[in-house]
Amino acid sequence: MVLSEVRNFLARHSVEDRSVLLAVSGGIDSVTLLHALLELRNEFNLELSVAHLDHGLRGESSTGDAEFVRQLTAVLNLNSTIETRPVNQVAEQKSLSLEEAARSVRYDFLDEVATEESADFIALGHNRNDQAETILMNILRGAGLRGLGGMGERNGPYIRPLLNVPRDEIARYVEENQIEYRVDETNKDTSFTRNRIRHKLIPELEADYNSNVVDSLVRLGELARHARDFTAERVDEVVGEIKIDGGSGGICFNRKKLLKFHPYLQRATIRRLIGEAKGDLEDVSFSHVEEVLDKLRKEPASARLDLPGVAFSLDRDKCCFGTEIPVKDRITFRYELHPGEGTVVEEAGLEISANVKPLARGRDDFDFPSDRLIEVVDWRKVERPILIRNREYGDRFVPLGMDGEKKLKDFFIDLKIPREDRDRIPLVCDRNGVIWVVGYRIDDRYRVDETTNEIMTIKARKI
Structure with missing residues (x-):
């Protein structure tokens, strides 16, 4: 079964006339894959090489694995790259579990070796039972469709030719072909989540709930991958419709x-x-x-x-x-406004001027301008200098007719002013804050009242 499954996989994924880098730990799965690909090498015209990473976690046992792979590849006349990398250090630096750090370091290593050798594919030895364990582990983590799908037969350059082969078939293959391999004792250590699932949870599920739980989990993964692929097609359509x-x-x-x-x-x-x-x-x-x-x-x-x-x-x-949401290449401007003169504010496309004069009649007889680009305030309440600027973080004012302060940001939001337009709105200000949000509202504290005897008229003219 092993050889026929690997042959079907190579044909299905067009792995022919290519170079393949095999990740060989020395364990039963990777050694089985190595021998199967050697048997099929001529049939598919494959150029094979081997990569082995010593994670530096198991002392002499790790060293023995590396030496086993070195001798095996020498006997088979295959090029090999064997390295040791500090997984413990990476786990500490990145706040990862040993399992997560080992996986991260291993894939970085394989990517680097494949790049150096210009390998077309990187072959991994995951089998059908590994797939079931991965899916069950992802279920326990609360995964969505992506996690429920488990491992793919092919992800970019990574291929898994044994993914449909049960673990007992691999054991039968090595026994029939008298193939030697290494046993990693840490695979029995149930302090690791995957090992607890492998040695405790799945056997209990098989014994008490579903004797075919591995097949059921693998089938669930296949259905999830189909659903994921269908969703991806729909997402393509959605993105095309909503993107601007x-x-x-x-x-x-x-x-x-x-x-x-x-x-x-x-x-x-x-x-x-x-x-x-x-x-x-x-x-x-x-x-x-x-x-x-x-x-x-x-x-x-x-x-x-x-x-x-x-x-x-x-x-x-x-x-x-x-990665950064710019504040529209943030426009900033600041000008001084002198009564009797006009100030051009190019950023807003306006010229703003101010004139001060006595209030000849009482407030009740005064004709307030209806033009939104003209406002009148009580000159006595203005503390110079008078500035024209755009908004700054924390700006507040009391909109005319209101009792309390309001954040300028909230004022803009209430008026539904687009964010990209807000930096271009001039604010006429004095030492105490905002006098007029030009074109919108003055601050109630500067309004003309019954005590006003001198007014400042502020005009904005489009240029």
Whole structure:
């Protein structure tokens, strides 16, 4: 069975006239794969080489594994790369478990060797039982479709020719062919999650619940991968419909259009867009995706989230992911305004002028301007210098007619002013704060009242 499965795999994935780097630990699975590929080497015109990594975790046993692989490849006349790397150190530096650190270091090593040798494929020895264990472990972690799918037969350059071969068939193959291999005693150590699943949980499930649990888990993985592939096609369509030009703002999309789709597609699409913006989905969890969706569904106008390696911004219906969400290449301006003179504010496309004069009649007889680009305030309440600037962090004022202060940011949000326009809105200010949000509202504390005897008229003219 082993040889026929590997042969079918090579044909199915067009692994022919190619170079293959085999990851050989010295254990039964990788040694079986090595011998199977040697038997099929001429049939598929394969160029084979071997890579072995000593994780430095098992002392003399690790050294023995490396020596076994060195001698085996010498007898088989195969090129080999054998190295030792400090997994313990990586685990400590990156706050990873030993299992996670060993996996990370191992894949980095294989990628480097494959690049150096210009290998077309990297062959791994995972078998059918490994697949079932991986899927069950992912279920216990609360995985979605991606985790339920388990390992793929092929992921980029990585191939797993034994993935459909049960562990007992591999044992039969090595016995029939009298193949020697190494036994890793740590595989019996149930302090590791995978080993507990292998030696305790699955045997209990087989004994008390389902004698074919391995086959059931593998079938679940196949169905999940099909569902994942179907979802990916639908996500392609969704992305094409909702994506908008974000300029330098990153990967942007229209909120309303996304929220029309089924919640599952919403989640899958958010993951896709985060991946596009970030380059990968490392450290991005279900809860991060839910945080984004919560903002999309509940926030009326503006929000920002810092996610692992990427930022999310919401400005009404425009949503963006980016490694940095720029504040529109932040426009800043500041001018002094002198009564009797005009000041050109190029950033806003306006000329702003101010004139001071006595209030000839009482407030009740005064004709207040109806033009939104003209305002009148009580000159006595203004403390010079008078500045024209754009918004700054923490700006507050008391909008005319209100009793209390309001954040300028909230004022803009309430008026549904797009984020990208807010930096261009001039603020006429004095030493105490905002006098007039030009074109919108004055501060109530500067309004003309019954005690006013001198007024300042401020005009803005488009240029």
